[in-house]
Every structure is written in structure tokens, then in C-alpha cells.
Amino acid sequence: MIIGSRIHFLRQTVSTMDECRSLARTGSIEGTVVLANFQCAGRGRFQRIWLSPSGENIQASILVRPKITELPYLNMAAALAASNAATEITGLHSAIKWPNDVELAGKKLCGILIESEISGAGVDFAIIGIGLNVNLEPERHKEIKNSASSLKQFCGRYVSRSQTFHVLLKHLNHYYERIKAGESLTSEWASKLNMLGCDIQISFPGTNKPSINCRADSLNEDGSLSVRVDDGSMFTATAGEVTLRS
Structure with a gap:
């Protein structure tokens, strides 16, 4: 298993993306994961703040070292992994909103951010950032109460973050190994676009x-x-x- 070969758990950090980047630059192995109970300045696309109260959700960053031709598939792999994990846990169909959100019942469940460092014609490393709402109660937060969802909402009970995390890594590893084997994920990804x-x-x-x-x-x-x-x-x-x- 590539993804999750090494896991760093932090009680609190500014950003798992920044922590993972520091590890990448000092030679950490591919598949290293940084997981935080709380991050002070989590971010999504367009530098938006990712709201995630302490101890409720999954905020993780994963270090990979793909070929440059494999870069476009990282976002697809992460979205498919999160979508399949949500379906496995809730039993409900989840959809992907282009380009990188996963939705349940039309509301945002998961956001994905891909960042990479490239030298010449090669990729030094890439980081897959995943923010997945597990036990978030959107109605308690006026900024997102009409736009966000969580696994807890659809399961009707508290959901184990540990179990969810391992299910997510299982699916992400599956798709990343397919990328490394030269497979395209585009058709499967397209089938889930809403x-x-x-x-x-x-x-x-x-x-x-x-x-x-x-x-x-x-x-x-x-x-x-x-x-x-x-x-x-x-x-x-x-x-x-x-x-x-x-």
C-alpha cells in the first residue's frame, strides 16, 4: 500500500498542506499522510478558508511523487476516493461537482486541493489535500448551513473519524495505484459528475x-x-x- 505508508497525526496545526510540503522537501517517502485534529488556517481553492471545527472532520494532506503526465489524474483520484468512501459509509449515492467537490444531496461534503512543485520537465512532489465533513453540524454555522453536508447528517448518528479515514485511504490508494499502472480515471470520474x-x-x-x-x-x-x-x-x-x- 502506497498511500498511508507513514502517517503523522497532529493535534493542531496551521495547515496540513504546509506541514506536508515541509516533509516533502526534506525527503519524506511517497504516501506520507499528515492528519490534524484541528487546523487554524485550512484552505481550499482560490485561497478560501475551510471551516472545520476541532475534532469533527477529516483534514488530511497526502504526499505523492507522480510523473508529470499523471498530475491531471490526482484530483480525479481524490474525488473518486472521497465519493466512494461516502457511499460506503452512508449507503447513498454521492456526486462530484466539477472540478473538485464531492456532494451529498446537492450540498458540499468534501473539498479537494492539489498543489505541486515542478522542476524542469519533472515533478518534485505533489500534495493532495482533502477536507471531508464527518461529524460537522452545518446548521450551527451560518456561513455554511445552506451549502454544506456531513456524513453524520445522512447516517443519523456519530460517525467514526478513524474508520472514515481508513476507508478514504483504502479508496485513494486503489485509484493512485491505477494511475501508476498507466490507467485513465477520466471516464469513471465523468460518470459521477452532476x-x-x-x-x-x-x-x-x-x-x-x-x-x-x-x-x-x-x-x-x-x-x-x-x-x-x-x-x-x-x-x-x-x-x-x-x-x-x-
Whole structure:
């Protein structure tokens, strides 16, 4: 088993991503995991703060050393692993919101962040960051009460974080080994996306780019999204915030 070959548990840290990066730069082995009971400044895409009260959820970062051609599949592997773990624990279907959120009943259950360091034509290392809501009670937090979900909500009981963590690592290791074997994850990932064929709006937080009203047409091998803009033109999105249009 590659993922979870070494696990560092921290009671508290600023960011598991930063801790994992420090370990990577000092030669830690592939598959090393940093898991924290609480992180003071967890972050998601676009430098957004990830709300995660102490002792309720999983916030973990995983060190991998992929080939540069394998980088696009890391996000897919993490999303598929989290989705399958959620289904295994709750018995419910979970969906993936492009590009990197996992949802239950249309609300965010898990966020994923991939960061990498590249030298020349090679990858020094990559870090897979996963924030999974386990026992979070969204209704207690006005910022997320209408947008977030948790495993506890759908199980109707307290959910073991330890069990969830090991189920998550099992699935992530499965997909990472498939990547290392040269397999594509794109088709399986696409089958779980919840907006292909739908009318959507793509916004680009942190930039001056205007939002695009379009239809999600198809998914490309590298995970980018081909969309048909309302004016009839085609556009390939590699990042952005997607919302469904009614």
C-alpha cells in the first residue's frame, strides 16, 4: 500500500498542506499522510478558508511523487476516493461537482486541493489535500448551513473519524495505484459528475474574467471541461466555480 505508508497525526496545526510540503522537501517517502485534529488556517481553492471545527472532520494532506503526465489524474483520484468512501459509509449515492467537490444531496461534503512543485520537465512532489465533513453540524454555522453536508447528517448518528479515514485511504490508494499502472480515471470520474449536459454558469474568483453562461458539453482527458457558450461558441474551462442554472 502506497498511500498511508507513514502517517503523522497532529493535534493542531496551521495547515496540513504546509506541514506536508515541509516533509516533502526534506525527503519524506511517497504516501506520507499528515492528519490534524484541528487546523487554524485550512484552505481550499482560490485561497478560501475551510471551516472545520476541532475534532469533527477529516483534514488530511497526502504526499505523492507522480510523473508529470499523471498530475491531471490526482484530483480525479481524490474525488473518486472521497465519493466512494461516502457511499460506503452512508449507503447513498454521492456526486462530484466539477472540478473538485464531492456532494451529498446537492450540498458540499468534501473539498479537494492539489498543489505541486515542478522542476524542469519533472515533478518534485505533489500534495493532495482533502477536507471531508464527518461529524460537522452545518446548521450551527451560518456561513455554511445552506451549502454544506456531513456524513453524520445522512447516517443519523456519530460517525467514526478513524474508520472514515481508513476507508478514504483504502479508496485513494486503489485509484493512485491505477494511475501508476498507466490507467485513465477520466471516464469513471465523468460518470459521477452532476452537471454534464446541464446549463451552467462558470465564474472565475480572484480574476477579472467575466462569468460565462454555457452548457456543460463534455469532459476532456485532462479533466478540463468543454462548454458551449450561449452565443454558440465553444470554450475549454480548466478551472472555475460552477453553478447550475435553473
